[in-house]
Amino acid sequence: MITQTADWFDERLGIAKFTRKSLNKIFPDHWSFMLGEIAMYSFIVLLFTGVFLTLFFVPSSKEIIYHGAYKPLDGHKVSEAYASTLDLSFSVRAGLVMRQMHHWAANVFVAAIVVHLCRVFFTGAFRKPREINWVIGTMLLILAIVNGFLGYSLPDDLISGTGIRIAFSILLSVPVVGSYLAFFLFGGNFPGHSIIPRFYALHILIIPALIAGLLGAHLAIMWHQKHTQYKGKGKSERNVVGVAMWPAYALQAGGFFFLTAAVIAILGGLVQINPIWLYGQYIPYKVSYAVQPDWYMGWLDGALRLMPSWEIVGFGHMIPTVFFPAVLLPGITFTALALWPFIEKKITKDTAEHHLLDNPRDVPWRTSVGVGVLAFYVVLFFASSTDVLANSFQLSLNFVLWGFRILLFVVPPIAAFVAYKVAKEAGSVPGTGRRKRANVILRNAQGAYYTEQTAPRSPQHEEEVAEELPEEVVYHALDRDHRDELVGTAAPSGAGGPAGSPSHPGVDLGPLPSGGSGIFRIPRVRRSAAPDDNGEPIGGIGDRG
């Protein structure tokens, strides 16, 4: 039955080849390659919970009198957006847990993107040929942050309303066109009645569609270019060592999705986030102290707090203080971030393709730059909670503010310097990356103690360790080039044809584990080095079921 159905589709769409190729695609197996997956799975959770929320949320600034379940706000004039969020939280079954999961998932989503970005940066995975994917990733980060802010603003509560007010002022601060921009977005002066429906359309439709599209491109390019891998025995610029898509990787990734969703669901169910009923309806003349944006906007808020009130006047236009931390800083940040692969290429003059990753200690200068820049943003991030920190640690707010102003310029160079030194030292220690040999303390006949290194492993043992591939790997599927290199035997070279073919001569396939792994050649290399009849990468040996 399944076979018939599959055949029916294959005859019409010719999907068999693609499916087979896909199912056998090899993914390097390392936990740090799963950080981007966390972001993707959080995004899926966001989509599902978000759809649920749209069923109950009313994106309208129309004022109504609230008579819902939450009594302390009974009889208050509130917007429909706020009232519907209250109803969602108090009267809709599972509404609050969905709302909280959505919010936690957003926090995890952006955090995972940032950590993924750090992994890609510090391992040099953005180098040729992956610059495009780096740029797409930067755009995804921006969109994620923007959409997070929009979603945070939708409930129209006191704290998020303050955030919208700040956004309005930031738009106003843009020289020359600022007031037009702000009035265009808000449909008039702040707050107006348009902003909630407009944010809603952006938040649930336009930006998620952009994110989904770019995410698709991100994955498709990654799929096409194949994943990078860490250096190691048997890995080269021309192969990919890992586990096959089906079943090992698919099950691992599927399991990881459920783990991610579980953590988000647990947070959503057990830890309160954004209790908007305690904040009340946003009314422009009301303000609460201790107002922060969600964490991913923290660095911008911190920059706004730290910026001295300098106003620059030139050509008859005043540039307000807000412009520098809130427009210029993110502009420079994201431009530099997106262009980093090209900047680095200018510096290193390295035009070669790279599929093997750097260890951060291998390139101390890049690690140092990355750590320094990261430290700058971490300081800004912490600066967004100056008041809460001052209150929690019973310090003067002014002291904390000035402390951060100084730290902002002191911490990054120190962090960069330390990172450089550590990377340099770590990289230059003999035997870096090798297994450690234990020192044992022994006692001699006279009762004196002395230290001795354990005997080196037998060459054979060393060899075994060195050849050990990721844990799932039991058998390697080898193409002819690498078989010799890895197995070290001069096997007779067979005729051309996919190595994955079970009839491939010269390779002892042995019993294949279902999660078989393999070494793939990259098609581009393959085409130039050993033309294949169909240009298909030589398959890893997995069972082809």
Place this chain on the structure above:
Amino acid sequence: MSIERRRAAKLPNLKRRVLLPAAVGVAAAGITTLALLPQAGAAQSNNPSDLGNYGYTGSYIYGGTQSKGGGPITYEKLNPASIPYGKTLFLESCSTCHGVEAQGTSRAPNLQGLGAATIDFWVSTGRMPLADPTVQAVQKPPRFSRSQTLAIDAYVSSLAPGGPAIPNVNLTLANLAQGESLFSTNCAACHTITGAGDALASGVFAPSLMAATTTQIAEAVRTGPGNMPRFGPNTLTDQQVADIVKYVDYLKAPNDRGGMAIGHVGPVTEGFVGIIIGLGTVMLAGLWIGGRAK
């Protein structure tokens, strides 16, 4: 049980009428029948029936005229008989800085005419006596028992007329939703919308409201301790003060749907939980199921 409490129980509709400022400001003046207070070291209480029968009317009372019934705020009558005891306590613990007649010195302000509520707030919250007058006083366990505090209040307010008397808030007559509105308008800008408190400029801070009793909250509103503005009867009526007190009292244990509340300080703690616990746990899961270094 006191008369006003009985009336409140009988007349639930009273709430409507007492919303009118004219009817409410006068609440306590005429009410002199208070139940006996356990004299020695009685714990502070919000229940008017527990408060002492100190029929002293030395303090100025807002509204002035006689109240027809129990208002949302009744004012404490201090016992003139306790004045000598209060004087002794004052001379022991306060006069070094504030002067023998509470007239103030170079170290501390004049207390005459500030009213019993002012003295009661500072002493009952433990802010006075103060070790270091150059830093903001913080709430700490009070040094005096309730009866001792009331004696000091009686002594200082006997020195000069004026100032508000000690308010006792009847929360059953207060409106929670009105309180939310007034609190978010008048209080949240410093104390934060959840009453958690926050740092203000130059080492000054708005304290958390979680430990304040209803009487202390009303006293703070009426007397404006430290940097806090004073909200007099022309700014907030007694009813409005009671509403605010009711909302602050609610904030001590608010409706915390959604699981564990993490500090009520907004996205700062949420961010840390999201990154460290949320992403951290998922990353550990990834480390668990993913491959590791060779």
